Structures are given as structure tokens and as C-alpha cells.
Amino acid sequence: MDSKRQVKLNDGHFIPVLGFGTYAPPETAKSEAQEVTQFAIEVGFRHIDCAHVYQNEEQVGQAIRSKIADGTVKREDIFYTSKLWLTSLRQELVRSALEKSLKNLQLDYVDLYIIHFPLAVKALEKCKDAGLTKSIGVSNFNHKQLEKILNKPGLKYKPVCNQVECHPYLNQRKLLDFCKSHDIVLVAYAALGSQRLKEWVNLDLPVLLEDPVLCAIANKHKQTPALVALRYQIQRGVVVLAKSYNKKRIKENIQVFDFELTPEDMKAIDGINRNIRYYEFLLGISHPEYPFLEEY
Incomplete structure (x- = not known):
């Protein structure tokens, strides 16, 4: 893979900078996950982001295996991410949760396994030692929670990434700088603002892709916002997930490598940051580890 299309993780593995997000709302037929994942691989996506809680790992796994079977890719060409859900955070449940994902996927290993809270790090390290995952990372951690892990006595493997909401309205500059200083890759979800999913997102917030600055830069480069x-x-050195079940948009998103933004463009986009968080996960606000009360 072209070196501009991947970055090196702190454990020596490489992650493609553009990922395909596979979450879909419950009303979407599960069979669609297989169809669009196959299509994404066909048009050039090599980083597939999924999770047990999406309830479509079986279909996503079928898509990956079918593209291996027809010679489009080899297993080592695909970077597959799964995530540990909150119901399996106890140390003794972590490995069986990962094994269940692997059974659904019918794969021997995942490339990255992510946790949402710092409670199960040691069990995650054992999964890496067992070869069930090549890398381990975290999601939705603020800098204090990252520091807690980094300073943990006997830490064997540093997390390779922190997957967080990140887009021009929430550019996460301070968290990005912190992660870079510790050789942790920031992975952006909701990179296009959100899918306006009423069960997760505050629908009263402005629509990112209608922002006049983004639209003006898009017009200048003859690209989409x-x-x-x-x-x-x-x-800016962020691995970005593009989530879509629309084949036209999936094909369009891979064209992100066909142009470059100027330093002036980058500065202008930096300037529209509003610290707007679409995904607030308010159900967890009373939890002592709720991450979004910190500035970053």
C-alpha cells in the first residue's frame, strides 16, 4: 500500500488512513452490510471498522472472506477493527467477547481491538499475546484517562490509537497534540458530522456539511464538502472513518487521495471549530469514567 495511505502504529503495524465505517441503524437490513462492505473493498477500501454491538459482524466477515476468495485481496491486505462492548468489560469476559466476534467473522484474528473504558487493559494485553488481535487501542478517552493507562504499573502494550468523534466543528486539536506526543494515533469517527441518527445525536445542532467555509473550499477544488x-x-495526521451505505458516496470517498488542501485551506477549516459534539452519549453522564466533562 502507498505510504501516503497508511501510518505506522507504535507497535510496528500499519493502519490505512481512510477507513470504511459499517454501523447502520437497526432498521437497515443486515444483508446490506455485506453488500456495501464488498463494494467498499472493490473500490479500494482496505480498513474496515466494525463492532460487536453493530450486530453485523457476521455479514461484514462474509464480505471480507468473499473478496479474499475471489482474489480481490489477501487477508493481510485488510485492516479490520472490532470493539469490546460495555457488557464485557470484566477481565474474565474480554477474551470470550473477542472470540465471539472472531467466530461471527470467521476470521483467525482482528487487526485492532478497541475498548471504551480503562478497566480491561490487562485482559486485552493477553488477547494480543494470544494472537487474537494484532494491536489494541481505546475509544472516547480524554487525556486524563489516557494518562492513567500510560502510567499504569506493569503496562505491557501502549494503546496504538484513540478513536474519538472528530470533525471540523470538533477538531480535537489539544487531544490530537497530546496523542501525537505519546505516539498514539487519533482515529476520527463522525468525521462528516453525523448521520443525524435520532437515537444518538442532538438533531438541533448545525449540519457540518452545509458550513459555508467547507462549501467554498469544496467549490474551489471542485470536490464535495x-x-x-x-x-x-x-x-493533519488523523486516521479517518467514512461511514456510508450509499454506493455513490462510498466510491466518492475513496477519491480523498486525488487532491490536496493548501495551508490556507487548512487554516480556514481550523477556524470553524466550535467544540460541537454530535454524539454526547448522555446515558453515561453519571458514570465516574464519563469522558466528555474534561476540556480534551
Whole structure:
């Protein structure tokens, strides 16, 4: 893979900078996950982001295996991410949760396994030692929670990434700088603002892709505001997830490598940061580990 399309993780593995997000709302037929994942691989996506809680790992696994079977890719060409859900955070449940994902996927290993809270790090390290995952990372951690892990006595493996909401309205500059200083890759979800999913997202917030600055830069480069938002992340060293079940948009998103933003464009996009968080996960606000009360 072209070196501009992947970054090196702190454990020596490489992660493609553009990922395909596979979450879909419950009303979407599970069979669609297989169809669009196959299509994403066909048009050039090599980083597939999924999770047990999405309830479509079986279909996503079928898509990956079918593209291996027809010679489009080899297993080592695909970077597959799964995530440990909150119901399996106890140390003794972690490995069986990962093994269940692998059974659904019918794969021997995942490339990255992510946890949402710092409670199960030691069990995650054992999964890496057993070869069930090549890398381990975290999601939705603020800098204090990251520090807690980094300073943990006997830490064997540093997390390779922190997957967080990140887009031009929430550019996470301070968290990005913190992660870079510790050789941790920031992975951006909701990079296009959100899918306006009523069960997760505050629908009263402005629509990112209608922002006049993004639209003006898109017009200048003859690109879409979505591609500009994705390109912005890649140029600042962020791995970005593009989630879509629309084949036209999936094909369009891979074109993020066909143009570059100027330093002036980057500065202008930096300037529209509003610290707007679409995904507030308010159900967990009373939890002592709720991460979004810190500035970053």
C-alpha cells in the first residue's frame, strides 16, 4: 500500500488512513452490510471498522472472506477493527467477547481491538499475546484517562490509537497534540458530522456539511464538502472513518487521495471549530469514567 495511505502504529503495524465505517441503524437490513462492505473493498477500501454491538459482524466477515476468495485481496491486505462492548468489560469476559466476534467473522484474528473504558487493559494485553488481535487501542478517552493507562504499573502494550468523534466543528486539536506526543494515533469517527441518527445525536445542532467555509473550499477544488472534511483529517495526521451505505458516496470517498488542501485551506477549516459534539452519549453522564466533562 502507498505510504501516503497508511501510518505506522507504535507497535510496528500499519493502519490505512481512510477507513470504511459499517454501523447502520437497526432498521437497515443486515444483508446490506455485506453488500456495501464488498463494494467498499472493490473500490479500494482496505480498513474496515466494525463492532460487536453493530450486530453485523457476521455479514461484514462474509464480505471480507468473499473478496479474499475471489482474489480481490489477501487477508493481510485488510485492516479490520472490532470493539469490546460495555457488557464485557470484566477481565474474565474480554477474551470470550473477542472470540465471539472472531467466530461471527470467521476470521483467525482482528487487526485492532478497541475498548471504551480503562478497566480491561490487562485482559486485552493477553488477547494480543494470544494472537487474537494484532494491536489494541481505546475509544472516547480524554487525556486524563489516557494518562492513567500510560502510567499504569506493569503496562505491557501502549494503546496504538484513540478513536474519538472528530470533525471540523470538533477538531480535537489539544487531544490530537497530546496523542501525537505519546505516539498514539487519533482515529476520527463522525468525521462528516453525523448521520443525524435520532437515537444518538442532538438533531438541533448545525449540519457540518452545509458550513459555508467547507462549501467554498469544496467549490474551489471542485470536490464535495464531505471529501474536504475527510482530506482535512488525513493532512493533519488523523486516521479517518467514512461511514456510508450509499454506493455513490462510498466510491466518492475513496477519491480523498486525488487532491490536496493548501495551508490556507487548512487554516480556514481550523477556524470553524466550535467544540460541537454530535454524539454526547448522555446515558453515561453519571458514570465516574464519563469522558466528555474534561476540556480534551
